[in-house]
Amino acid sequence: MEDLVRIRDLTVRFHTYEGVVYAIDDLDLDIRQGETLGIVGETGSGKTMTALAILRLIPYPGRIESGSIVFFDKGLRSELELLKLSEDKMRSIRGCKISMVFQEPGSALNPVYTIGDQISEVYLLHQRQELGRQAKRRIDSLLGNGGTLAASIKRPFWRWQSRLYNKIAEGSNPLEPRILSHIPLFRRLLWRLKDEAGLLTVSMLKDVEIPDPDRVAGRYPHELSGGMKQRAVIAMALACSPELLIADEPTTSLDVTIQAQMLELFRRIKADRGASVLFITHNLGVAAEVCDRVAVMYAGRLCEVAGVEEIFLHPMHPYTKALLEAVPMPGKELQTIPGALADAFNPPPGCRFHPRCPSAMPTCQHERPKLKEVAKDHMVACYLY
Amino acid sequence: MELRSYIIRRVLLLIPVLIGVTLFIFGITMLFPPAQRATLYVTNMRQLSDLPAIIQKYGLDKPFFVQYGTWLNQVLHGNLGWSRAISMPVAQAIPHLLPATLELAIFAVPLIVLVGIFLGTKAATHKDKPLDHGTRVVAILGWSLPSFWLGLVLMMIFYGYFSGLLPPGRLGVQMDILVDSAAFIRYTHINTIDAILNLNGPVLLDALRHLILPVMTLSVINMAFIMRLMRSSMLESLGKGYILTARAKGLAEKVVVNKHARRNALIPVITVSGYLFAGLASGAVITETIFSFKGIGWWAWQAAVMLDIPSVLAFALFTATLFVVINLLVDILYTRVDPRVRLGGAVQ
Amino acid sequence: MSKRVSKVGWIIMAALLCVSLAILPACGGGGAIPYKNPGVFVQQTIGRIDSLDPCYCYDTASGEQIYYMYEGLLGYNGTSTDTFVGLMATDYYWVNSTSLRFNIRPGVRFSNGDNMTVADVEYSFERAMVEDPDYGPVWMFYFPLLDTYGSRNSTGNITITSAEIDHAVEVVNSTCIEFNFVRPFPATTWYQIVCGSWGSIVDKAYCVAHGDWPGSWGNWTLYNNPAQTNLVLQSRAMGTGPWALDTWTPPGEIKLVKNDYYWNAGVHAVPFDRVLTQFVDSWPSRKLALLAGDCDIAYCPRTNIADLAGVADVNAVSGLPELTIDSFYFNQNITSTTTYAGSKTLDGNGISLDFFSDINVRKGFTYAFDWATYIAQAMQGEATQRGSPFVYGLPYFNPAANMYSKNLTLAKYYLEHSAWGNLTAIGFKFTLIYNTGNLVRKTACEILANNLFAISPNFQVAVLAKDWSSTMSLIRGRTWVMFQIGWLPDYADPDNYAVPYMHSQGTFSGPASFNNATVDALIAEGAISTNTTRRQEIYYALQQAWYDQLPGIILAQPLGRRFFTKYISGFEFNPTTCGQPGNLYYMSKSES
Incomplete structure (x- = not known):
């Protein structure tokens, strides 16, 4: 199986007034084609930062200090070093080849625009040429039929429109529509693009099992329930059929019943589209349900990566x-992990888990354990192995 | 709620507001002894001996509610009284003075708001960078400069140092004579607008020349607030989840800032801009006085100094009405900007 | 990187701008005053116009504009206050001791082209007496003509008849009008009265057409005491003066335009096509306008005259004795509600309410005042000490009148020998009040307070500012201990000073409870005496009475200044035009 994303030696730091935060430290991780990889860890372990690093959206004052993230672009059949791409190029990947679903559907949607507007935006941005083609086709069909007086009056306008949309369809940023899109009133002449994007949006909403998608497209976020909003967010992320979908705790803020539906949706999407999914969660149960492989992170470092069954049956x-142990189960006394999460400003040397580790050895205090493959497809970073 | 019923409700609400405001102001003026209020009617030292007669004639020593009732009765009969501060009936004074004030406001407010929003946005997107610090310096200056000082300094530079370049007043002598001649039709008495309607370039240029300094003074002083408000509101907006979503979509930073962040950040700025307009349309005393741009503000100040009670009360009526109307417009504008807001209700 | 540098540069620019803003005000405008607006006289001054109606107007700013637009029967002759030239009258003569006739100038037209006739003259005076607005100037007609101070009694009922008014001003024939006085009246005084803005001749046809009193006696009382709203000439004007009203846009300015029909234009052309008076509150603004050539004369407050000292192209005319004088009044019977007299008893923490009724106290206070310091500090050296309210420029002014001067030894002596005992031992405490913003009066208060304290530390006088409206009502309420006030005359006759300053019912002496039967009798006699020798005796006696009785401390007669650009010539000073540019008709504006 080929890797879709290969992360090597990724280091992310935040330079704040209080000091430097070691958010991700020398991380190596692969995401394979078509798999669902779960990243599990406590809050602040660097799960979300890993996802944002892939999109190069680490917020200020954070910075990717070193490392490489290689993305295999199926369309171009070539490997891209994401960290070296120009910002423009990176933008064409975001939301198109790699997209992301955020934790809070409530805040992930802009309250002042309709659901439809926000999803259409993705199409208008990444599939402009395709929309242009569609629009031209529609105008051409108008040109073909009808000999009415009204139609013959409008024909020269349609012809111009057809040429205009053709230019858009041919791509490479043609001058005329570019000028038009910058002039407030003339911008409306490009309404057909919006229309086409709207049609795609509705079908996308239908795809994520939203009832009555036509109406929902015209709604504002606050008019929808949490589950609906999350479906809309997922629809937005899936709009361009990305090769990698990053889902950052997509179910955490939802009711349990909705959670189950949502997980079901993810499974189906994966099956339908063959996309890879990077599924970030702190809930092992959820990870067990949807993931093929699971990576465990602690304080910005990877501890263990293995297949989902392997990790639950033979955690190392x-x-x-x-x-x-800390997963609550009926009939079992709840265990907690002693000690507190490592201090982000001043992480312990050696293995970062050693102050809390029951089997810590003297080496653990100053030597960082390397990630080793101890069984087939089972990597662990610990001196015990 | 339906727009029309909302407007009707708010306009009806205006009645108790106006009564309350005038009662309050009337109450304050009653704190002055009758003899002091009677001096309003004195223009010559010789009339000093007539003070008791004046008190008698105008009933200045009657009980509070009798005097208020007399005034209210007159107002209900359409008589707002005589404004000694400007020597004309109060009812004529407001339309007579409003054009000057409005002219300042319609130039200053868009300038303040647009530049304030622009600079505030820039400061937020360049947080903690030199541009941010620069706008902060400008804001602190604007915030702390007394407007009379700024106005005088601007005038000394642009009128004194560059002799006669940007004069005070509303028009130069020649243009002033021209606009009052039969060849020039006064549609609005707002010089710039009238000049455009009369297709008169020289008057327009002269009017603009006289507007620059007062508008600049008003802008520098008032822009600081809008700018800082926009900055903090923009920073808050930029930290929201939907901004990350927008970036993750692949939108260019310009679109993220101008489309997704700014529209949300505008909401508090709209309220403040509304009050700013109401404030400026009810007069900018110091600027109007320094630049001889006498309008409502000058009048209100003069009336207060002279204890010209009919004028002060009329000014209160005018201002209260203006604020209520502007408030109404702001509310309606809110619903256009933020779909979560419903007329007469809070954010859902 | 370059972008970042430019931002830093921008901040430096901003900082530089701030520094330059702080420095620049120091450099005033240099250079010559440009010549602007030929044919237009532009005045920038303070204040406001109250009314353009001659029978209502009683303030100087309005009166000045009325002078430009209207003319009366007579005008002051150049710089004189007691010789006259005929304006609407060609000559005048007494038929007998109570009847005065004026021959009306033929060929005079109002600015709308109407002919000025004897009917207009009769109408003008009768209209004033018919309307007689409250607190207006028309008492000046009523007193000599009908021996009353107005058409109404204190309860507002009309006390005169139409026949009385009708008889007072009679048309003799188509060229002659006659005034009938109730008893012989000093001629000069009457000529001065008709020189006032209230003596302006109005256009009868124009007034009637705009709804004014129709000139008939059927229901004349309806026109009595009109509200300002109903004054026909409140914001209109139709006179025979050199200029006519163009637009009056309160509060900013009033624009006058040349009267094409001006009667004397053939002899002496009207010098300005337009006369603009702009009311500009801020002195820096007026000053810069003068220096920029945007106005031809700017009103300069006394405290700011140094701002224009030695400025090229500014023609500063100084040393103009104004017919006004400030004085301290002693309140001899303070109202018991006062809060300014300390404990209200003479116990070292206050003063008794009749404290100033003792002449020795008044003398002691007067000797404690320092005129030299007052004139140097408060009046910028431009004032002359006077011994009584009868100032230089008035008829019967006594140049050799007695005057007090600062003498702290004498002051101490009189205060130690007061009717209340030795005041240096008892001590006193009270508050002096001046109207806010009047730095001249503030200085006067401080001089007095400091000198009293220098005599004895037991003499404690506080100085407090109060706004104008409260000072006015406090004077009336007699709660002041000492008040400082000035007087602008209605006409340049000593009677117009004697009554307010010294009569027991006077505007100032009344509230101060100054009461002297001899003085009252002298004033009453002087007011109506037609014998100039006798009048001189009376007013000399009154000047001595002031010195003896000391109703108050007379300060100094100010010497005024006018600041014109060098392009204005022909200014001639008449003391009655206090604070005004003067008689514009004889002035001119030219570049050379």
């Missing part, structure tokens, strides 16, 4: 074990 890293 003491942190993974502790996490599994």
